[in-house]
Amino acid sequence: MKLYDAAAVFRSKNSGPFAITVDVLFTDSLFYYKMKHSGQINKEVVSKLYNVEPELITHIVFFDQALGFKITFARKVSSGTFLDRDVYGAQQHAPLMELEVN
Amino acid sequence: MIKEEFKILAPCGMLGYGFPKASFMKGMAHSPDAIVVDAGSTDAGPHKLGAGTAIVSKQACKKDLEIIITEGIKAGIPIIIGSAGGSGAKVHVEWTQAIVMEILRERSLHGIKIATIWADIPHEVVGAKLDAGQCEPLGLTVAPLTKDRLEATTHIVAQMGHEPIIAALQAEADITICGRAYDPSPFAAVAMHHGFDSALAYHLGKILECAALSAEPGTTKDCMLGILRQDSFVVKPLDEIRKCTAVSVAAHTFYEKDHPYILHGPGMVLDLQHCVFTELGDGSVEVRGSQISETPVYKIKLEGAMKVACRTFVIAGVRDPLLIARIEEVEELVKQQVYEYYNEIPAEDYKIHFINYGLNGVLGELEPQRKPAHELGVVFEVVAKTQELANAICSSVRSTFLHYGYEGRKSTAGNLAFPFAPSDIPFGDVYEFSVYHLMEVADGLEMFQNEYVEV
Numbered sequence: 001m002k003l004y005d006a007a008a009v010f011r012s013k014n015s016g017p018f019a020i021t022v023d024v025l026f027t028d029s030l031f032y033y034k035m036k037h038s039g040q041i042n043k044e045v046v047s048k049l050y051n052v053e054p055e056l057i058t059h060i061v062f063f064d065q066a067l068g069f070k071i072t073f074a075r076k077v078s079s080g081t082f083l084d085r086d087v088y089g090a091q092q093h094a095p096l097m098e099l100e101v102n
Numbered sequence: 103m104i105k106e107e108f109k110i111l112a113p114c115g116m117l118g119y120g121f122p123k124a125s126f127m128k129g130m131a132h133s134p135d136a137i138v139v140d141a142g143s144t145d146a147g148p149h150k151l152g153a154g155t156a157i158v159s160k161q162a163c164k165k166d167l168e169i170i171i172t173e174g175i176k177a178g179i180p181i182i183i184g185s186a187g188g189s190g191a192k193v194h195v196e197w198t199q200a201i202v203m204e205i206l207r208e209r210s211l212h213g214i215k216i217a218t219i220w221a222d223i224p225h226e227v228v229g230a231k232l233d234a235g236q237c238e239p240l241g242l243t244v245a246p247l248t249k250d251r252l253e254a255t256t257h258i259v260a261q262m263g264h265e266p267i268i269a270a271l272q273a274e275a276d277i278t279i280c281g282r283a284y285d286p287s288p289f290a291a292v293a294m295h296h297g298f299d300s301a302l303a304y305h306l307g308k309i310l311e312c313a314a315l316s317a318e319p320g321t322t323k324d325c326m327l328g329i330l331r332q333d334s335f336v337v338k339p340l341d342e343i344r345k346c347t348a349v350s351v352a353a354h355t356f357y358e359k360d361h362p363y364i365l366h367g368p369g370m371v372l373d374l375q376h377c378v379f380t381e382l383g384d385g386s387v388e389v390r391g392s393q394i395s396e397t398p399v400y401k402i403k404l405e406g407a408m409k410v411a412c413r414t415f416v417i418a419g420v421r422d423p424l425l426i427a428r429i430e431e432v433e434e435l436v437k438q439q440v441y442e443y444y445n446e447i448p449a450e451d452y453k454i455h456f457i458n459y460g461l462n463g464v465l466g467e468l469e470p471q472r473k474p475a476h477e478l479g480v481v482f483e484v485v486a487k488t489q490e491l492a493n494a495i496c497s498s499v500r501s502t503f504l505h506y507g508y509e510g511r512k513s514t515a516g517n518l519a520f521p522f523a524p525s526d527i528p529f530g531d532v533y534e535f536s537v538y539h540l541m542e543v544a545d546g547l548e549m550f551q552n553e554y555v556e557v
Contacts, residue, residue: 009353013145013357013358014144014145014358015358015359015360016144016240016241016360016538017144017147017148017535017538018240018241018242018243018244018535018538019241019360021356021358021359021360023353023356023357025349025353025356027349049470050468051467051468051470052468055242056242056243058242058360059360059361061361061362061363063352063353063355063356063362063363063375065348065349065352065377065378065379066349066352066353066355066356066362067349067353068353068356068362069362070356070359070360070361070362072360072361074241074242074243075243076243078148078243078244078534078535078538079144079145079147079148079535080146080147080148080149080533080534080535081147081148081410081532081533081534081535082410082411082413082453082455082485082532082534083455084147085457085463085464085465085466086464087145087146087147088145088146091464091465092464092465092468094464094465095465095468095469095470098470098471
């Protein structure tokens with residue numbers, strides 16, 4: 001299945017003007033722990049999906065109480081200046097949605 | 103004697119976004135001890151801070167403040183506004199002050215003590231801290247703050263912690279207008295002033311600064327009540343259509359933050375990893391276990407923006423399948439022709455940029471699926487040293503693109519569908535965040551000045 005089929009919340013936003021953060025939250029705790037322990041969400045995958053160097057990915061963190069994980073990476077162009085395409089960073093979650101997971 | 107409970111009413115997640123008056127009055131019926139509202143954000147980009155403009159309209163800000171001030175003064179409880187005017191620089195704080203004064207005058211409210219906390223940091227202070235190696239970029243892609251970039255920066259602000267706000271409350275301010283503040287600080291300050299635990303106070307502040315966003319359905323445009331106790335706090339939505347759940351409140355600390363449970367603030371780090379979230383059965387959630395630690399060196403976050411160029415842009419549509427098939431190639435050729443035509447102008451004086459909606463408009467080079475739609479929205483922009491130059495170059499890009507005879511073209515009358523006449527839109531100044539740094543300071547009070555006035 002695709003990751004977005006399993007998630008209840010799937011969003012992106014600026015975390016300050018120099019980073020994008022993607023949140024994926026689940027309602028099914030079994031599925032959440034499966035994702036957490038399977039290692040399917042990793043720097044290599046994120047790097048490929050977002051065409052971003054692994055060293056620019058600052059966090060991939062799971063938070064059990066919220067049944068979700070967060071990915072944060074540095075923006076190559078900061079929010080709202082020349083060449084930026086998404087001032088709020090609100091539509092940067094889409095590439096990860098398509099990820100095939102099992 | 104410390105109170106057993108301390109209640110904070112958060113009307114909305116952004117002053118000027120509005121809130122249902124019924125929710126607010128329901129909150130007032132709980133006899134809150136303070137009304138605190140956040141007005142700040144860097145979300146809308148560097149322009150607000152750089153140009154000194156507000157995020158919301160004066161009308162919207164005044165509409166919210168009229169209710170907050172009238173009811174807060176009537177109840178005799180402190181009112182705190184965080185990050186006034188959006189970016190919290192002097193010009194934004196003065197804008198907010200003027201609105202507050204107007205309301206007090208119009209409503210004939212007297213005997214009110216107003217505290218203003220300035221968050222502007224002088225350029226020479228930042229320069230000296232840079233030289234001393236006490237000012238570091240916050241982020242892997244933040245450009246070094248050279249002398250030129252520092253000089254070009256219009257306003258520099260720092261996010262304040264609870265310390266100067268507590269000082270204002272100790273001075274018995276009825277209304278406190280904060281310059282740029284760490285979003286949770288105004289909430290934390292009022293609770294800490296009354297002796298409540300700083301970890302719980304900051305965690306509650308982190309939730310309340312977005313008002314009802316951590317409820318379900320979540321929104322920044324509705325009220326939330328926070329109730330602090332000695333070893334826990336409760337968040338309670340004030341509209342019957344909303345409920346907090348253990349997960350919705352736990353998940354809130356994900357929002358806009360780089361890490362889900364480690365939050366860095368002025369002089370401290372909040373650790374929420376071991377928090378326990380309990381649903382109380384009435385739509386409210388109790389939270390315990392928040393932890394806080396002071397950092398060995400007190401650092402404040404600086405924000406500053408500088409003007410980088412002037413922009414002119416055009417919005418156009420492309421429906422011809424022959425052009426869509428080679429859109430990027432044609433755009434590159436158009437660009438080259440304009441460079442050649444204006445070969446007397448140094449190429450570094452301007453830049454031409456195309457955004458192709460329907461191809462990769464949103465993600466740009468990050469777009470993994472490059473399949474063009476049957477029609478494209480094309481935005482092209484020219485940024486240049488002056489508005490006149492941006493206008494001139496953009497005009498040339500537009501006419502060249504409109505009539506460009508690309509290989510295989512059949513639509514010889516024109517390549518672009520403009521929705522508007524005139525097609526070229528002079529945008530004005532383009533800004534960039536030039537300062538996004540952590541600066542070492544002696545303590546939480548050093549850089550922030552409090553000022554008081556009695557009305």
